[in-house]
Amino acid sequence: MTGLLDGHIALITGGGSGIGRGIALAFAEHGATIIAADINLAGAAETVAMIGGNAARAEALDVTDRAACNALAAKVKAEVGNLSILVNNAGIVRRATLDTENALNDWDDTIGINVNGVFNSTYAFLDQLKVTKGRIISIGSIQSFVHLRNCVAYTTSKHAVKGFTVALANELAPHGIRVNAIGPGVIRTPVSEKLIQSPERLAQLLTHIPMGRYGTPEDIAGPAVFLASDLARYVTGHTLVSDGGYLTV
């Protein structure tokens, strides 16, 4: 443990799997108290068990439910303390074209979770983050910058995360709150498993990744620790890409 995040209270939405779990484990290792909040409570509980000790708790949360976000914020304040790090990580990907049967649902769900969910969690914890002069980190994507085929809603949602980050960083700087995002490339999690399991699709992807490998949640956790810590004390409004060079091709 380095103590980089000693004394911090961090909530990670979607902390029950993949990148959110990786960030929760890394934050705990660096000294933060963790709240893993996920619509899948069992997943969040598993993350907490992996952390061990008393410095973590699991909470059920659907980020599309504004009232639930507000209720969780009140609970955290009363039972743990004022939040100092919020990670807006919960997100979904639906890969399909707009002429498919589920296009309307895919659009509503993707924007509902990836955009409105980011807003709901941030809004719910804003008062606490003002008290702690906290940090907000949202998980965007390389699709905050470019698009991959067949996911118009997802690309739109991740461009929105980047815009939200810039606008909110500007608005909250006078309150001492830093707002940043991370743009992961192809990271091995349940979301990307199908892509990675297909030899043709993996080979095709790797031609676009100069470092020659897909990423892991740890490849995102490092940048998250940096952005959450005082090492990044003058960094705000930035989307830090961690993609093995994907965007250089």
Ligand SMILES: NC(=O)c1ccc[n+]([C@@H]2O[C@H](COP(=O)([O-])OP(=O)(O)OC[C@H]3O[C@@H](n4cnc5c(N)ncnc54)[C@H](O)[C@@H]3O)[C@@H](O)[C@H]2O)c1
């Ligand atoms: N894996 C990748 O290649 C990749 C690349 C770029 C960006 N991302 C982004 O990283 C983030 C995490 O993705 P991941 O790959 O770890 O996926 P994942 O499926 O492993 O984890 C997502 C977590 O979010 C939770 N979740 C889903 N809907 C929710 C809701 N309404 N409320 C609360 N929690 C909810 C899920 O239960 C799950 O635990 C997402 O925002 C995703 O868009 C992933």
